[in-house]
Amino acid sequence: MGRPLFFLSEAFRALRRSAAPSIAAIVTIVVTTLLLGVLVPVVLASNDKTQDVRDQIGLNVFLYNDATRAEIDQLASELETLPHVEAVDFVSRKEAVDVLADRVDGELAESLGELNSNPLPPSFAIDIDDPTNLGAVSSLITKTGPAGDRQPISPIVDEVRDARQDASKITRVTGAVTVILAVLAVLLLLASLMLVGNTIRLSIYARRREVEVMRLVGATNWFIRWPFIIEGIIVGLTGAAIAVGILWLGKVTVVDPLSDNLNIVDSLSTMGFLPLVIILVASAMIVSALGSGITLRRFLKV
Numbered sequence: 001m002g003r004p005l006f007f008l009s010e011a012f013r014a015l016r017r018s019a020a021p022s023i024a025a026i027v028t029i030v031v032t033t034l035l036l037g038v039l040v041p042v043v044l045a046s047n048d049k050t051q052d053v054r055d056q057i058g059l060n061v062f063l064y065n066d067a068t069r070a071e072i073d074q075l076a077s078e079l080e081t082l083p084h085v086e087a088v089d090f091v092s093r094k095e096a097v098d099v100l101a102d103r104v105d106g107e108l109a110e111s112l113g114e115l116n117s118n119p120l121p122p123s124f125a126i127d128i129d130d131p132t133n134l135g136a137v138s139s140l141i142t143k144t145g146p147a148g149d150r151q152p153i154s155p156i157v158d159e160v161r162d163a164r165q166d167a168s169k170i171t172r173v174t175g176a177v178t179v180i181l182a183v184l185a186v187l188l189l190l191a192s193l194m195l196v197g198n199t200i201r202l203s204i205y206a207r208r209r210e211v212e213v214m215r216l217v218g219a220t221n222w223f224i225r226w227p228f229i230i231e232g233i234i235v236g237l238t239g240a241a242i243a244v245g246i247l248w249l250g251k252v253t254v255v256d257p258l259s260d261n262l263n264i265v266d267s268l269s270t271m272g273f274l275p276l277v278i279i280l281v282a283s284a285m286i287v288s289a290l291g292s293g294i295t296l297r298r299f300l301k302v
Contacts, residue, residue: 010227011234021202022235028195029239029288030246032188033280037247039181040276059126059137060161065093067122067156075154079124082140084133089125096120121158134162192287229292236288240281247280248273 015022061079063072072090079088091099097120128134141160142150152160214224251273 007226007230011230014227014231015234018202021198022231025192025195025198025235025288026239026242028192029236029284030243032192032287033240033243033284034246035188036185036283037243037276037280039185040279043178043181058128058162059124059134059141061124061126061141061157062159062161063122063124063156064158065121071154071156072122075156076124078153079126079141082137084129084137085126086129087127089127091123091125093118093120093122096123138162189283189287192284192291194291225292229289232288232290232292233285236284236286237281239288240284243284244277244280247276 061075063075076088076090079085097118100120126137128137138160140153141157142152
């Protein structure tokens with residue numbers, strides 16, 4: 001127990017002697033951990049919501065109003081056998097009005113009941129295994145005829161609509177957001193790494209005579225290195241603890257009350273708070289320890 005206590009006491013002594021740079025490093029760790037604590041749930045919630053939207057993207061095959069039941073059943077059987085098709089649901093004209101009524105509100109919803117006739121055609125709602133296969137399935141439903149024009153696989157098919165453009169936009173936006181947030185997180189980690197390294201460098205410079213004496217009396221590199229690494233870990237742990245406290249306060253006072261009324265805020269709870277805390281504290285301690293270790297390598301070279 002003597003040696004670990006010695007390393008720990010030396011680390012605290014170094015922190016007291018280099019109070020100003022240590023406080024600056026702790027503040028940097030706090031800011032970095034806070035931003036990461038917000039970025040991680042935002043990225044997870046964004047990906048989760050994007051996947052929900054992607055799962056809802058499919059094909060709509062609109063039929064002529066005079067299609068018979070036998071023709072509809074035959075087309076349904078053909079659609080179910082197509083590759084990448086997971087489900088085929090028939091939507092009658094009455095059901096189409098009910099679906100539209102559920103999606104609108106206010107005066108527009110009231111006006112639907114005043115229509116003299118139903119303008120909506122029957123249709124098939126087709127679920128695809130992956131939005132990237134929308135084009136392939138659509139091309140199977142409307143094939144190229146001998147004259148080079150597009151012809152549906154059944155004469156009762158009036159129009160085929162898909163959401164390939166929406167799927168492409170969702171993929172591009174999500175990818176851009178993920179890349180931007182990832183780059184920001186990396187820059188924050190590098191800034192923390194450099195500042196912690198500068199703190200340890202100042203501490204080593206202030207104790208350079210002591211380090212030289214320890215090397216002259218035969219102290220190993222690891223014996224010299226451990227107090228500085230523990231110093232970096234203490235800086236990371238302190239900064240992470242302060243940041244976690246601020247995040248918990250924000251969660252209790254802002255996120256939790258709003259999550260009951262706003263779905264977008266509720267989606268931020270995709271990751272539990274405890275796993276997030278573990279990730280943030282571990283990341284802060286690892287970054288701080290790395291900052292110490294990388295800096296020390298230069299000073300301990302013979």
